[in-house]
Amino acid sequence: MGRAMLIFVVLMTTIFASVLTSVYRNIGGVPDVLIRNQLNKEIENLSDFILKRAVREAASENFLEDLQSMTEGGGVEVGGSSGGVSTTDMVFTRIYGAGEEVYNNCKVDSIRYSFASSSQNYKIQTFISGEMQGVEVSRTAEMAFSYPILVEGTVTPNIVYLEFDQVLRLNWLKEILRKIFGITKNDFPDSTSNNYSGSFHGLSFSSPTGNHDTDDISDWGDSNNKLFVKLNGHNTYITIDPDPVNKPNNFMAMDTTKEFSLLTFAKIDKHGRNKVDGFLGILDEYDDMRDRQGTLMWIPTDPRAPAGGRDDLRNRPAAAIWFETTEIGKPAGKLHFQVTQRKLKDGEEADANGNYSDSQYELIDLDAVMDYTRNAVVWNRVEERYLIFFRRWVYRFNEKHTDSAWGSYALTYGIEMVNGESRGVLRGYLNGGLSEQGGKVVTVMGEPLELYPNRYGMTLGARDIRNSNGNPVSDSDASRKHLFGIIDQAGMSDYILPEDEVGHWHNQVLKPTLMHYIRD
Incomplete structure (x- = not known):
């Protein structure tokens, strides 16, 4: 009996040991699997x-x-x-x-x-x-x-260039962590060597980039591809910090005191954002914002300035491209390509270090304005019913927005010689200024002055307006003028793009190539 028990114990011990060894071996491989999955996603x-x-x-x-x-x-x-x-x-x-x-x-x-x-x-x-x-x-x-390789070189922004090629996962969690702990979100890398990055703001439970239900990539590689940024006209926008963490030796600042160009593609929803319901249709209604359309690119003067304060700096950009709704419910409106010059007041003296304060300058607005009619339906306002008795109005992204063409928008500013006289020249371009594609060019001239310096970076999809403590004002603040639509290919260059280059930029982004196949 004792020998039988001994054999049984040895047998069970052997089996148990082999089970533990197998479990240990399998558990030991789990980290490698997780690491490999992470690497596969990155690559x-x-x-x-x-x-x-x-x-x-x-x-x-x-x-x-x-x-x-x-x-x-x-x-x-x-x-x-x-x-x-x-x-x-x-x-x-x-x-x-x-x-x-x-x-x-x-x-x-x-x-x-x-x-x-x-x-x-x-x-x-x-x-x-x-x-x-x-x-x-x-x-x-x-x-x-x-694609003809032996052609004239492409036009590419050289200060900052965001192409929005990234799918943002768990954006809602990142946004919560940012609000609570102030964790920086570097969502969109800069395609130039200056190492800027774009941070997406706004609570979104799905990726704010691209068409979620569209797998067709026949237009891959241009602004018609399936990766762009959706902006809901209420609380979503992108910021670009002027001071990146890893500056290269040849770092180029987003300087507005010298000549420069701003470029982007976008579709502005033709109807604007109407009133919608909040959670369960009974909590937190959202106002009618159709009169607040809509900012494409905004470099602020002083976003912390109080409303109605000195020179109304809160609402005056150093440089900006934005759309103005002139009549609610109508797609027609005005496109503004706006800059703020500064001129030293008569009799002002510099301090001991040779510097002048902002209050010693007179500010002058230059605004190139053109008529513009929106034609894209980017968002659909739909009625949803639930629990039989309840209903609410919400917005859903329109996957058929591709029926409408993208628009390109460009602003250039610099001091040029015009008829033998030095002038500050502002130009605004729609669709590269190409008339055959509905393009326009508007030019405004002023004194040969530098613009208000850029100290706060750039915001895409909203105006950068903050409280005195530096925090952004409420998203419901009417002065934010959020963009209701989509945006892609946004950048800045350190020179005045000639008209032919602006047109080339428009064409190269919209029609870069004919794709035969991709094996990835």
């Missing part, structure tokens, strides 16, 4: 971003110069059966070294450009790797398309 997002950037760079002057120098220096890989170097056989590979093109835990190893049949048809292959805590992943993506 997938990076792959999408690098593919799109590679398309844009393929027509840039720097790329063409690199391609030419490599061809002349014999540094171009050659393929095909002809044995000679030609555009149809050429393979151009850009290889990145250690520390270059690193994004979080992933790195771009190389990008390969090759041609097929003609210099009009080519493909891009990206090779990306990632590593974290000993776990390694890699990803290769490929895209083929028709």
Whole structure:
């Protein structure tokens, strides 16, 4: 009996030990699975971003110069059966070294450009790797398309450029953490080398970027792609801090005291945001905001200035593009391209350090205004019924907004010689100023003065208006003038874009390429 019990105990101990070993082995693999999943998400997002950037760079002057120098220096890989170097056989590979093109835990190893049949048809292959805590992943993506590579360089904002290519996950949680703990949200990276970033504000339980129910990417790569920012006309907007954390050595500030250009694409809802119901249709009604449309880009003078205070700085931008509703319920209105000049008052003297205070300057408004009729239905106001007896009015995003064309908006300002006289010249552009696409150009001239300096960055989709303590005023404040629509491709350059470049910008974003396939 004792021997049988001993054998039974040994047998059960062996079984129990093998079970524990198996459990330990499986549990030990869980962190690796989680890490691998995290890496796969990072490398997938990076792959999408690098593919799109590679398309844009393929027509840039720097790329063409690199391609030419490599061809002349014999540094171009050659393929095909002809044995000679030609555009149809050429393979151009850009290889990145250690520390270059690193994004979080992933790195771009190389990008390969090759041609097929003609210099009009080519493909891009990206090779990306990632590593974290000993776990390694890699990803290769490929895209083929028709696009004339040997063309004039593209127009790309060089101070800040937000392309809104990111899907924002758990935005509602991030927004709560931001409000409670002041955690910075770097939602949209800057495509320039200045390392700015855009932070999305507003409580959204789904990603505020793109069409959630649309998987068609036939228009991938332009402002008609499925990634853009939806703004609800009530409490959503994007801010760009003027002082990024990691400034490069050649950092370029968003300076409005020198010549510059502002550029963006948007669709402004033709009806405006009407009154809607809150939770369960009985709590927290939202006002009719149709008279508050709508700010596209806003660089403030002093957003903390009190309402009706000195020079009304609260409502005067250093530079801005915004739409004014002239009659509620009508799609027609006015587009404003506005700047604020400053001129030193007569008799004012500098302090011991040679500086002047803001109160020593006279402010002068320049406002280029044009008639504009909105034609896009971006949001649908619908009646929802629930629990049989209850109903409420809410807004739902209109997936068929693609029936309406995007509009491009640009502002330029600088001091120019006009008829032998120095003038401050403000220009506002709609649709690149291209008449065949409904474009317009409005020019206003004033004294050759610098503008009010930019100390607070830029806001997209609303006016930057704050309390004296620096916190934003309530979203229900009528002076915020939120944008009710969608926005994409927003940026700033440090020079006056000529009219032909503004038109080129409009066309290159709307019609950049014909896509054949994507393998990702």
